[in-house]
Amino acid sequence: MSVTVKERKLRHLTLVDRIGSFGGGERLAVEISKRLSPERFDRSLCATRWSPELESRPTRARALEELSGHGVRFVGLQRRSALGLRSWRQLVMLMRRERIDILHAHKFGSNLWAALLGPLAGVPVIVAHEHTWSFDGGRARRLIDHGVIARRCDVMVAVSREDRRRMIEIERINPDEVIYIPNGIPAPPSASGALGRRELGLSDDHLVVGTVTVLRPQKAVDVLVRAAGILRAEFPLLRVLIVGSGEEREALERLIAELDLSSTVSLLGFRTDVPELLPIFDVAASSSDFEGSPLSVLEYMEAALPVVSTRVGGVPDLVEDGVTGLLVDRGDPQALANAIAELLRDPERRVQMGRIAQERRRSKFDIDLTVERIEQLYEELYRGKRRRA
Numbered sequence: 001m002s003v004t005v006k007e008r009k010l011r012h013l014t015l016v017d018r019i020g021s022f023g024g025g026e027r028l029a030v031e032i033s034k035r036l037s038p039e040r041f042d043r044s045l046c047a048t049r050w051s052p053e054l055e056s057r058p059t060r061a062r063a064l065e066e067l068s069g070h071g072v073r074f075v076g077l078q079r080r081s082a083l084g085l086r087s088w089r090q091l092v093m094l095m096r097r098e099r100i101d102i103l104h105a106h107k108f109g110s111n112l113w114a115a116l117l118g119p120l121a122g123v124p125v126i127v128a129h130e131h132t133w134s135f136d137g138g139r140a141r142r143l144i145d146h147g148v149i150a151r152r153c154d155v156m157v158a159v160s161r162e163d164r165r166r167m168i169e170i171e172r173i174n175p176d177e178v179i180y181i182p183n184g185i186p187a188p189p190s191a192s193g194a195l196g197r198r199e200l201g202l203s204d205d206h207l208v209v210g211t212v213t214v215l216r217p218q219k220a221v222d223v224l225v226r227a228a229g230i231l232r233a234e235f236p237l238l239r240v241l242i243v244g245s246g247e248e249r250e251a252l253e254r255l256i257a258e259l260d261l262s263s264t265v266s267l268l269g270f271r272t273d274v275p276e277l278l279p280i281f282d283v284a285a286s287s288s289d290f291e292g293s294p295l296s297v298l299e300y301m302e303a304a305l306p307v308v309s310t311r312v313g314g315v316p317d318l319v320e321d322g323v324t325g326l327l328v329d330r331g332d333p334q335a336l337a338n339a340i341a342e343l344l345r346d347p348e349r350r351v352q353m354g355r356i357a358q359e360r361r362r363s364k365f366d367i368d369l370t371v372e373r374i375e376q377l378y379e380e381l382y383r384g385k386r387r388r389a
Contacts, residue, residue: 020060025131095121149178160314184370195276215246226333261365306353324357
């Protein structure tokens with residue numbers, strides 16, 4: 001049962017590295033800040049890696065406009081390095097001056113600084129939100145998560161059951177200090193239908209597999225490219241559309257040329273019309289080596305697409321294997337190709353899976369449900385602190 005602090009609004013500060021980027025963690029941080037109840041929370045968001053020139057970039061400007069439109073105050077710190085002592089001093093002074101009640105940090109770096117600076121500024125409630133837990137056995141990460149963040153924050157939020165399990169079993173964090181709150185997304189704008197297959201050089205006979213991602217090593221898009229090479233023999237009219245930009249683009253271009261897949265695989269780069277692209281897909285794919293709870297998968301589900309994904313992180317929380325999509329082991333192009341082929345051969349199954357996926361997204365993974373759980377968490381933690389004080 002939610003416990004509302006009625007005396008006054010709680011002063012809330014979101015802490016992130018940056019806004020207007022393509023990362024799911026940053027996007028979710030902005031959405032939560034926008035949607036917290038303005039009657040219950042006085043909301044601010046601080047991006048620590050900010051500079052005046054960023055304000056002119058379209059995605060950053062749009063994020064600022066959204067925050068302002070929802071009554072969220074924005075604070076930009078011009079931090080140039082990991083330490084950035086001057087910027088951190090400014091943040092501590094801000095939290096003290098504004099008498100912040102709740103500090104909610106997102107992702108590992110901000111979680112660490114919140115754990116160090118929040119108590120110094122006298123913040124009663126500190127929440128660390130881990131979006132992609134990728135512990136690789138390194139001693140430093142274990143010591144920081146267990147010995148600093150978990151110890152100095154009131155709670156750590158995991159975006160998947162698997163992340164929570166590993167934080168408890170591998171990093172030995174107290175189970176009472178880690179909670180699972182599922183990610184959610186807002187209903188995206190409806191596709192206008194302005195973008196058709198012919199604009200992308202596709203006919204109605206083409207079978208389209210698509211992915212929307214950042215081109216970095218974690219996403220293992222090369223596995224999807226190699227799977228396309230396997231699929232081409234059975235499906236000569238296959239097209240694989242890869243939407244996104246990033247450091248791996250040149251390597252992927254070389255791989256596509258090496259496998260002679262230029263007529264099968266297209267790197268579309270960064271696009272602002274993703275809602276228009278998704279209806280063109282027959283199957284959505286995700287080939288990541290590790291994930292937290294990818295917003296892209298939720299967007300595929302909302303678009304009524306069956307999802308073929310690697311069985312990593314929180315993906316099994318989202319995709320019901322055999323019901324709304326198919327899950328395979330990571331790093332295996334043949335397994336990925338086999339699963340995609342299974343759906344390409346069966347149009348009726350694709351449609352049925354997509355319909356169930358859409359219903360599942362709307363009932364279980366809506367942003368309003370995420371925000372409701374987080375608001376309840378804030379109020380319970382704050383009431384507990386007041387009672388102890």
